[in-house]
Amino acid sequence: MSELFINQLQVRFNGSVQAALNIPQLVVSAGAHVAVTGASGSGKTTLVNAISGLERSGSGKIFWNGKDIGRMSERQRDRWRANHVGLVMQDFHLYPGLSALDNVLLPVRFHHWRLPSSLKIRAAELLEQVGIRQHKQVVDTLSRGEKQRVAIARALLSKPEIVIADEPTASLDANNGLDVIRLLTQFAKLSSATLICITHDPRLSDEMRRRITLENGRPVKDITAGKAQ
């Protein structure tokens, strides 16, 4: 269970006058399911990068479960992310030349001298759940939608307590999109993970109890279960 607390967060690029992200305060309770929407350029990906510790150039505080990720060294932050966050990026970040299965297993390979068979089984099961049957196929030859599903399987492998997904259904057709929505929400429910999805997909945001809209880097709407905050 992980709570997110943001205070006075500002991210500004290349001396730009307007901050790409400007969040006075935001709290996401542990185990919440949150959709973040907003027009192109409203700061959604910048938010993903900030709360996952990938973007460190901003000012302000980002706490996960009381831990200030801004005070961590790069190495500590990388370790924290590997241990706690399942991250699905818009461009997938898969490793070319490796199979779908090896891509799912790659992050955990760094932590094990010999991979436990339970992880190999879980990786294969996750690939099946996202509808990828060709476990041995090199990811370079997969379609965009298939790559997206491999990235989602990889994000869930270590049973993270925080799942952050940037447009996880963007490259998927209706059926695969629904499978991924089901997988993400069921995973989060069963493991009490905090789920934050950047999305334009109403089917996905409808599944989230809380919906935040960004405009020019600021949260302008914050609705929980039909109640404006």
Ligand SMILES: Nc1ncnc2c1ncn2[C@@H]1O[C@H](COP(=O)(O)OP(=O)(O)OP(=O)(O)O)[C@@H](O)[C@H]1O
């Ligand atoms: N590395 C960067 N250097 C300069 N400006 C940047 C950089 N990254 C993002 N920006 C700017 O910050 C603003 C927010 O960008 P961001 O990618 O977070 O928007 P977004 O809501 O995710 O957009 P989209 O829906 O198109 O992906 C935009 O105006 C963008 O041009």
